[in-house]
Amino acid sequence: MKNLTILGSTGSVGENVLRIVRIHPERFTVKALAANRNVEKLYEQAREFSPRYVCIYDPQKAKQAAPKFKRLGVRVVTGGDGLLEVATLSSVREVICAMVGAVGLKPIFAAVQAKKTVAIANKEPLVMAGKLLLETAAKRGVAVLPIDSEHSALWQCLDKQDPSFVKKLIITSSGGPFRNFKGALSKVTPAQALNHPKWKMGPKITIDSATLMNKGLEVIEAANLFNVLAEKVGVVIHPEAIVHALVEFVDGSHFAHLGVADMRLPIQYAMSYPERLENHLPHLDLASLKTLHFEKPNLRRFPCLELGYTASRIGGTLPAVLNAANEVVVEAFLNHRIGFLDIPEIISKVMSQHRLIRKPSLPDIFAADAWARERAEELL
Numbered sequence: 001m002k003n004l005t006i007l008g009s010t011g012s013v014g015e016n017v018l019r020i021v022r023i024h025p026e027r028f029t030v031k032a033l034a035a036n037r038n039v040e041k042l043y044e045q046a047r048e049f050s051p052r053y054v055c056i057y058d059p060q061k062a063k064q065a066a067p068k069f070k071r072l073g074v075r076v077v078t079g080g081d082g083l084l085e086v087a088t089l090s091s092v093r094e095v096i097c098a099m100v101g102a103v104g105l106k107p108i109f110a111a112v113q114a115k116k117t118v119a120i121a122n123k124e125p126l127v128m129a130g131k132l133l134l135e136t137a138a139k140r141g142v143a144v145l146p147i148d149s150e151h152s153a154l155w156q157c158l159d160k161q162d163p164s165f166v167k168k169l170i171i172t173s174s175g176g177p178f179r180n181f182k183g184a185l186s187k188v189t190p191a192q193a194l195n196h197p198k199w200k201m202g203p204k205i206t207i208d209s210a211t212l213m214n215k216g217l218e219v220i221e222a223a224n225l226f227n228v229l230a231e232k233v234g235v236v237i238h239p240e241a242i243v244h245a246l247v248e249f250v251d252g253s254h255f256a257h258l259g260v261a262d263m264r265l266p267i268q269y270a271m272s273y274p275e276r277l278e279n280h281l282p283h284l285d286l287a288s289l290k291t292l293h294f295e296k297p298n299l300r301r302f303p304c305l306e307l308g309y310t311a312s313r314i315g316g317t318l319p320a321v322l323n324a325a326n327e328v329v330v331e332a333f334l335n336h337r338i339g340f341l342d343i344p345e346i347i348s349k350v351m352s353q354h355r356l357i358r359k360p361s362l363p364d365i366f367a368a369d370a371w372a373r374e375r376a377e378e379l380l
């Protein structure tokens with residue numbers, strides 16, 4: 001029986017985690033759930049899964065809802081301290097982090113310090129502070145498990161292989177909605193960019209897929225997670241989204257991970273590892289697919305991918321700066337304040353103006369994040 005804390009339980013990854021718990025009640029117990037402000041959904045989840053704690057991040061909401069949860073026998077905690085509390089409960093073995101934004105960083109570090117296995121679905125912790133996190137985890141002898149589909153695929157291909165035999169880690173990208181777009185990218189609207197061909201996701205990550213910034217962030221994530229240089233991480237466009245990643249070994253052998261494009265697969269593996277559990281998800285039928293396509297990404301048309309490589313190569317606080325500036329400009333694009341091509345333009349400016357800290361602490365990373373948000377906002 002594995003005891004879990006789920007940070008971000010009311011989001012789409014959090015709900016999928018709970019779906020898997022529902023199918024395998026003999027394997028998983030939910031000890032704590034955390035959400036930002038969706039109290040109604042959190043209450044339904046608490047009723048079904050009977051955690052000991054819930055964290056409602058918004059203190060006002062937490063205060064209002066506490067009596068209701070108390071009647072279920074559930075303790076309510078709140079704010080950053082509440083997150084730290086549920087991330088470090090002594091009975092919990094694995095903490096699954098699916099919170100949007102940088103707010104998950106501190107509880108993840110706390111969980112690692114408390115020797116919990118952490119499974120990470122959102123990119124920010126691994127992009128902003130991946131090196132520091134992996135170093136801390138190695139010191140504590142704790143595993144950091146990726147849920148991002150490409151990184152889960154890499155992790156599965158790398159299983160028990162000697163890292164010195166790895167030549168390249170290759171992640172795939174569906175190419176987003178503008179892969180074959182013939183018109184001017186400067187004129188595309190948020191509605192066009194939100195129309196993703198393969199994955200159903202939130203608006204921020206869908207825009208990141210359209211600019212290929214999602215891949216840029218994933219290059220940083222992969223380099224940090226598997227401790228390789230950015231040059232060793234390749235990206236290939238693969239519109240069918242069946243092959244999620246490949247590992248090339250020095251002898252020319254490639255291991256690939258294939259599966260249907262469904263987030264429940266990598267989520268379940270991060271929960272069941274090192275075992276595999278049967279499920280009712282649709283399975284792959286290669287004969288009916290017939291063909292798979294691969295092509296090179298167009299870095300000139302999608303400069304955000306190149307920005308990801310630059311940030312990873314230079315390292316330090318630069319990945320946090322890229323991530324923060326990107327959040328600001330994507331929001332501005334969604335609100336029709338800037339055009340599609342202003343996204344890489346502004347991020348690139350913010351990055352070039354940043355005063356780098358090579359070996360940042362966690363407070364340095366938060367400071368760089370705040371600086372980049374302010375600078376991007378000014379440049380808008």
Ligand code: MG
Nearest residue numbers: 148149150218
């Ligand atoms: Mg991904």
